[in-house]
Structures are given as C-alpha cells and as structure tokens.
Amino acid sequence: MNGTRRFRVHRFDRDAGPATTQEFEVPVGEGTTVLEALRWIQLHRDPTLSLRHSCFHASCGTCGVRVNGKEGLACVTPVEREGGTVSVEPIANLPVLTDLVVDMAPFVERFPAPHPIVRGSEFIPGAQTPDDVEEYMRFEDCIECGLCLSACPVAATDDTYVGPAALAYAQRMLEDDRGDREALLDWADKDNAAWRCHAAFECTEACPSDVRPAQRIMALRKELRGRGKASERATTSLPATEEVG
C-alpha cells in the first residue's frame, strides 16, 4: 500500500476559539502507523500540530488517541487498518490542552492514595506469592495511557466516576496484598467507584496492555460483597493467562 491518505486531525488552541478539524494528505506505505503519519504532518505540513509521544513501541502510553472513533496507541495503530479518511482525535473524557494533547492530571488523581508503583516483584527475593495467584502481573502492565477511561460509556456521562484504570489498580493492590486493605475497599465501595461500572467491557477492549480493567472491577466487586463475611479470606485473583471470553 503506497500512496497518500487523507487525515482529518482535531485541532484546538484555547486562544483561538472552539476546536476544529484540519485535513492533510499524507504519504503512507505498508506498515505506516498513525503516529508516523502525524509526525510527517508535523515535519512537512504544520509544525504547530501538538501531540504527545515518546517510545514508539507501546510501552510509554503517551500517544493514546481516537482513530476513526476507536481508542488506540498511535504508535502501533497501522494506517492500512483504517478505511477512508483517517480521523484522529484526542482521547475522550479528559480535558484537551491543545490539538491531540489531553491533561492527564484528572486521570491520575482518580487513583486511590497512596499511589505506589508495584515494580518488578518477580525479581524480589522472598516476594509474597499467595496461593491463589499463579504469577505476578506487574502493575506496570498498566501504562496509564487513559484509553480505558476514553472508551468507557459511563465516563462519557459522569465525570465523577473514578474510571477503570484506578479501579483496576485498587484490585491489583488487593491481589498483591499491599497497602491498607480496608482503606482500599473503603475507597472502592462508593457509588462513583466500583458500583458505577456498568460492565460494558470497553475498557478491556481498549486496553493495549492486557490489564483487563473490567475483569478486575468485577473481581473487586466480589471482594466488596464478601467484605465482613470472611475478612481473613484470600483475595480474588485473575488467572493471568486465561483467555478473555
């Protein structure tokens, strides 16, 4: 596939009025990614186009956008998978700072405090291995890209909802038996937290890191329901290798 494709890119400058779209003809070849196309626009057509990116291989989570309405990391979204004009918009449900760049602060502040990063537990000698946890799934699997929050239909109409990433994080902390268990459950046991999810599973569909936020929220609910009945029971774990059905 060599030729050009038309890109319709979201533009926003807070000093220049409401958001608009701008179209560009971009040369593409086999394997061209959306990020490469956006970088081409920056380099050859409009250097003022603002976007955020870093690693180019889906590990930093900074280049999340909506491509033809679907959430994805621009760096691993091939242009050839998209039909017709390729629309690129910032992720939804977070404030847009400029063009394709959103403010991630409202995303991060949704997480329960404290917000420690669970790092490389498989390398820690003597790390806890509860019987019902087959293997450690590092929290770093969540790259905090915000795609789950963007895809969530509940977050589309409720800005108070803490969202899938924060809830998945809380469940991960419980599973790993870290942090203040009761405080985490108190945090999750709210109308705008675990009980606000309506199980559309779009967060899991959008997640580029196989965190499976929706399944974690369901596991979290199971924890909450069992609360007080058997406070000493083991935490619910998600089989790390089970195929999502």
Add this chain to the structure above:
Amino acid sequence: MNEPDLGATDPDRDPGVEEILRVRRQRGPVERSAPGPVAWFDVRRRGTGHFAFSLNRITGLGLVFYLYLHLAVLSQLLGGADAWNSFLQTATTPLFLGLDVLLVFGLLAHGLNGLRLALVGSGYVPNRQKALFWSLATFGAIILLYSAIHVFGADG
C-alpha cells in the same frame, strides 16, 4: 497549578461531587465520543459488551414505556365490554401481534442480559462475558422464535 486536592494525596479528604466536577472541568474542553447519553448507544467499532450495554438501556426504556402503555390499555375496561372487545379486535391485527413479539424480544434481551450481568458482575465468571452473551443470545433467539410462532399461530 494551585488546585484543591481531590484525594490523590489525602485519602481522608472527601471533596464532594461539585468540587470534583468543577476542578475536572476547568482545565479545558472535554471531548466525548458522542454528546451526552448518545455515547451509550454509539456502538460503532465497539465490542460485544458495549452492544449489550446499549441494548440493555434501549430495552429497559422500552419496557418502562410498555408498562405505562399497558396501564393505559387496561383502562379501556372502564369503557365497558364493547370498548374492550373493540380494542381486542385491534390488538389481534398482524401489526399489534408483531409488537407483541417485539415485547417478548425486549423482555428476553433485558432479562437474559441481566442474568449475564449478574453472573459477570458478581465476579464469578468475569472472563466469560462474550461467551455468556452469545450463549444467552442463542437461547433467547430460540425462545423468541417459539413465541413468535405461538403468537401468530394463535391468530391464525
């Protein structure tokens, strides 16, 4: 940016809904996948779960509408036997029988999806939501087909 703490550093502080909304919205315009509740029903390029989520809302609204419609229909009884019999003649036309089948569809879709949500949402089968959806959809389709044959058969 000097902003109030929404709980990220002080877990004991409950800022309240109004403050959360004010702080989250003051930073810039928020793009949505669709305006307001339309986002619930926009299933383009979405997965099975979102389709079920949308269907549940549509059928839920439909069933609420039907409840009031049903009460209104029953009020025909206040008009006496003739009024009721006249209504029954209308209610057995193919159009109305088709609406009966639509009602059965709504009941099945909402009820069976509710069962799926209960099983998935309880945390017992969180990884099988798609398989559950298609299994229950198949079961529901069989029941719907049987119901449709019965409804139209009774007419014929």
